[in-house]
Amino acid sequence: MPRNTRTSSGRPSVTLKDVAERVGVTSSAASMALGGHGRISEKTRQAIREAAAELGYVPSSAGRALRNQRSGAVALIVPDTSQHVLGHSYFMHVLTGISAAANARDVQVILSTTTEEAGDVAAYQRVVRSRSADGAIVTSAAVTDPGLEALVASGLPVVLIGNFPYLPDAVSVGIDDVAASRRATEHLLDVHGRTELVHVTGPLDHQTGIDRRIGFLDAIEASGGRAHGRLLEGDFSEAAGRQAVESLLGRGTGVDGIVFANDDMAFGGLQALKAAGRSVPGDVSIVGFDDFGLSRVTTPGITTMRAPAEDMARRATERLFRVIDGSGGSPDRLTLPVDLVVRDSCGCPAA
Amino acid sequence: MPRNTRTSSGRPSVTLKDVAERVGVTSSAASMALGGHGRISEKTRQAIREAAAELGYVPSSAGRALRNQRSGAVALIVPDTSQHVLGHSYFMHVLTGISAAANARDVQVILSTTTEEAGDVAAYQRVVRSRSADGAIVTSAAVTDPGLEALVASGLPVVLIGNFPYLPDAVSVGIDDVAASRRATEHLLDVHGRTELVHVTGPLDHQTGIDRRIGFLDAIEASGGRAHGRLLEGDFSEAAGRQAVESLLGRGTGVDGIVFANDDMAFGGLQALKAAGRSVPGDVSIVGFDDFGLSRVTTPGITTMRAPAEDMARRATERLFRVIDGSGGSPDRLTLPVDLVVRDSCGCPAA
DNA sequence: GTGTTGTGCTTTATCGATTAAGCACGTAGA
DNA sequence: TCTACGTGCTTAATCGATAAAGCACAACAC
CATH class of the missing domain: 3.40.50.2300 (Response regulator)
Incomplete structure (x- = not known):
């Protein structure tokens, strides 16, 4: 009968000592046998392995962590x-x-x-x-x-x-957020011929927000004056995307493409555009960023850059x-x- | 100079002993002081607390777990x-x-x-x-x-x-999946007057699948013959929802309401309905289940039962x-x- | 027959935190 | 003055796993 220790909740717990006692050796021998270290005869090794399997022995994570100085x-x-x-x-x-x-x-x-x-x-x-x-x-x-x-x-x-x-x-x-954002922007510029672009940024205390903004500006600059770009600061939230679009429509300025720094904002913006009676992509082309799931299920589906999270x-x-x-x-x-x-x-x- | 032990990755690590030595007592005294147990003078207790704070002492989870027989x-x-x-x-x-x-x-x-x-x-x-x-x-x-x-x-x-x-x-x-599913079904029956209903079930080796199916059937039965219900087995996946609807449309039978056992399948079904030119909710009313996020962002938004996960x-x-x-x-x-x-x-x- | 090497275990120490038991020293009561 | 008790710490043991060191005993060489 192995001397089972018990945890605070009264649960029986099989330790290495229990395994060793069942075979008739010390826990050191059992440790060496299971770990493959030291000099243990094949016969004993086998017996220990069997005993461990029978008792359902699994090493205590705490004991092992303490001794090995790593928690696993x-x-x-x-x-x-x-x-x-x-x-x-x-x-x-x-x-x-x-x-x-x-x-x-x-x-x-x-x-x-x-x-x-x-x-x-x-x-x-x-x-x-x-x-x-x-x-x-x-x-x-x-x-x-x-x-x-x-x-x-x-x-x-x-x-x-x-x-x-x-x-x-x-x-x-x-x-590479800069390159990816630039590519998304260029898709609107080159493939769809959009020229009046707006970028709704992420939070600018996050590097992704900073870099995607740079990528957008790079693309505008590379267009050589063919396209115009404006910036609106967002925070990656759906509400921010919606508000950005609402302020944009309120000003009545011409916009034919919006590059959102992520899909959540793109979805918010999409809702605002639809609510205002603007057709996407008829009147305005939009792209998002991330493709974590949302952009696939909206109507229309949101063109986006897939970040392989x-x-x-x-x-x-x-x-x-x-x-x-x-x-x-x-x-x-x-x-x-x-x-x-x-x-x-x-x-x-x-x- | 406290004798810092080092972890396997060479990181210095502050132990209780380091705290105790700085004050000039044993680690037992330090443990008692920090734990509020035992008889430690207020002066020593204060000194130990200060030393612990200065050194940034945090108990080793492994040591504590081993001694206390609980991992936290x-x-x-x-x-x-x-x-x-x-x-x-x-x-x-x-x-x-x-x-x-x-x-x-x-x-x-x-x-x-x-x-x-x-x-x-x-x-x-x-x-x-x-x-x-x-x-x-x-x-x-x-x-x-x-x-x-x-x-x-x-x-x-x-x-x-x-x-x-x-x-x-x-x-x-x-x-209560049974009651909730029944309520979703009754919404289609009572509020929208739908009578030719189909339930696309979840996997029937999951209790949610079983119970939501029962709820649907309960509602049909309670209608006293006014409504008719059919079952199609699904597995909670979007593809299953799509396939269920496709097989339904293929058969050409009249359906004016579909109760999906979850939102993923409802979305799959919604896509299939739209692809077939059926209007939702014009031709067919659908409801989902879960409201984990998807049902809010689709077009149309999916009416669903919110499971408070x-x-x-x-x-x-x-x-x-x-x-x-x-x-x-x-x-x-x-x-x-x-x-x-x-x-x-x-x-x-x-x- | 004596030294050498090897085998197969056991003994012992360690990781860090915790607590029961023990041990000085002081104070208070008889 | 002697005992009783309280205070404030220390010593020692424990949790479970692991590895270095130690210790019998066997096999072998010379």
């Missing part, structure tokens, strides 16, 4: 600001990617949302100092986030999703493992390609 | 079947709710997706036996899932989201804490109200 977990840190809440479908893609990579290595995924109540810096630091994760993936952080720099400086292995030019030493995975997350996680293992060698910055997904909102014939 | 984490277990993948927006709502409740108690959230490779039962058991979580939330499990029963029987505190009549002893949080998850987590703490008292089954969200697809005038 990675954290996804989500700064829960008003703009980027966990509830966005973007995070599902990210989580799917992280889970896939983590499962392949039998690593746990910890979801760490930073609450507003506790200070930002403290929130990051808790994960670091409690050593509950061996590394962290951070996404959608503001460029002004002070906690992020501290996190990277803390020495905890961190991989960022997105672009962080202010943190040149950080390992990151992202896309799941793939970014998967690769970020794989890189994180390499950083944790100390087997670097890969470049600090990985940029994934972005595809133009043509739908109806730009004026292209339905696929 | 809860797991969300997601059976990653072909039908319910992590990528669905439903999980964002669930994660948001769990995070909110867990953050309020300073508890970590572990995301545990069961990979297909490892056996189902083993996947559940890993979380249980490694004791990496003090409890688990399980959602969208099939009624036939053998691992679920084993999980509940294992003694690990578990709260289920959804209905599980086969597990009467399990603590669960859910909605985030609230369910939050309450499930709070109940899980009570189960973990052993402070029961609440009923084993919590049923939350479901609201009818009227949009355009049923024929109601636009809000």
Whole structure:
């Protein structure tokens, strides 16, 4: 009868000692047998393996973490600001990617949302100092986030999703927002002959907001005066897209193309345009950015740039493992390609 | 100079011993001071608190978990079947709710997706036996899932989201799918006078699929022969909704109302109806179920029953804490109200 | 027959936090 | 003056897994 220890909730729990006692050896022998280290006879090794299987032994994560000084977990840190809440479908893609990579290595995924109540810096630091994760993936952080720099400086292995030019030493995975945004804009210019363009930006304290704005302006400039571009500041929210369009229509100025910095705003804008009786893409061509799900299901479907969120997350996680293992060698910055997904909102014939 | 230990990745780590040495006491005294237990003079207690703050001490989760026999984490277990993948927006709502409740108690959230490779039962058991979580939330499990029963029987505190009549002893949080589905059906019958109805079911190995089907049939029966109902089996996927409608139109039978068991299928069906030139809601009224985001953004908007996923998850987590703490008292089954969200697809005038 | 090498385990120490038990030293009561 | 008790810490043990070091015993060489 193995001496089962019990947890606080009264649950019996099989430890290595139970396995060892059943075979008649010490827990050290059992550890070596299961781990494949040390000198254990094949016969004993076999017996221990069988006993472990019979008892359903799984190593205690706490015991192992304490001894090995690594937890076998990675954290996804989500700064829960008003703009980027966990509830966005973007995070599902990210989580799917992280889970896939983590499962392949039998690593746990910890979801760490930073609450507003506790200070930002403290929130990051808790994960670091409690050593509950061996590394962290951070996404959608503001460029002004002070906690992020501290996190990277803390020495905890961190991989960022997105672009962080202010943190040149950080390992990151992202896309070329400037080029992608430029391409979206050029689609309206070159394919559809639109010339009176407006860009509704993202929040300009986020690098994606900054870069997509630059890409838009680059395209306008490259047109050599053929096209005109104006800017309206948004914040990635559907409401911001709607308001931007409403203010635009209110002014009565001529607009034949709108480049939204993301799909949520594009959808908001689309609703406002329809409400005002403007035809999309008849009167106005619009493009969005992200393709996290929304742009496919609207009417008309929104032409957009597909940001490969799941793939970014998967690769970020794989890189994180390499950083944790100390087997670097890969470049600090990985940029994934972005595809133009043509739908109806730009004026292209339905696929 | 505190003797900082180092983790495997070379990161300095502040332990209780470092705090204690700075003050000139043992780590036991420091533990008692910070924990408020034992007999420590107010002066020493103050000094220890200051030292801890200065050094940025945060308890090692592994050390604490090992000693206390509880990890300070809860797991969300997601059976990653072909039908319910992590990528669905439903999980964002669930994660948001769990995070909110867990953050309020300073508890970590572990995301545990069961990979297909490892056996189902083993996947559940890993979380249980490694004791990496003090409890688990399980959602969208099939009624036939053998691992679920084993999980509940294992003694690990578990709260289920959804209905599980086969597990009467399990603590669960859910909605009344039968009543809600009946109400959705009756909306088409009573408000819009539809009489030739079809129900596209969910997967019938999931209780939601079973119950929503029953609710539909109840409504038909209660109509006293005034309405006729037919069934088509689906699987909650957009493609299933499309196929169901296509087969329906192919047969050429008269249909003036379709009750889809969820919004994804409703959207698929909506596309098929539009492609066939049928007007929604002119020719056919449709209703969906869930309101996780999709039904709001389609054209027309899909009238649906709002399943309060985030609230369910939050309450499930709070109940899980009570189960973990052993402070029961609440009923084993919590049923939350479901609201009818009227949009355009049923024929109601636009809000 | 004595030293050498190898095998197969056990003993012991460690990771960090926590708590029961123990031990000085002081104060108060008889 | 001697005992009783309270205060404020320290010592030691524990949680579970792991690995270095140690210790019998066997097989082999010279």
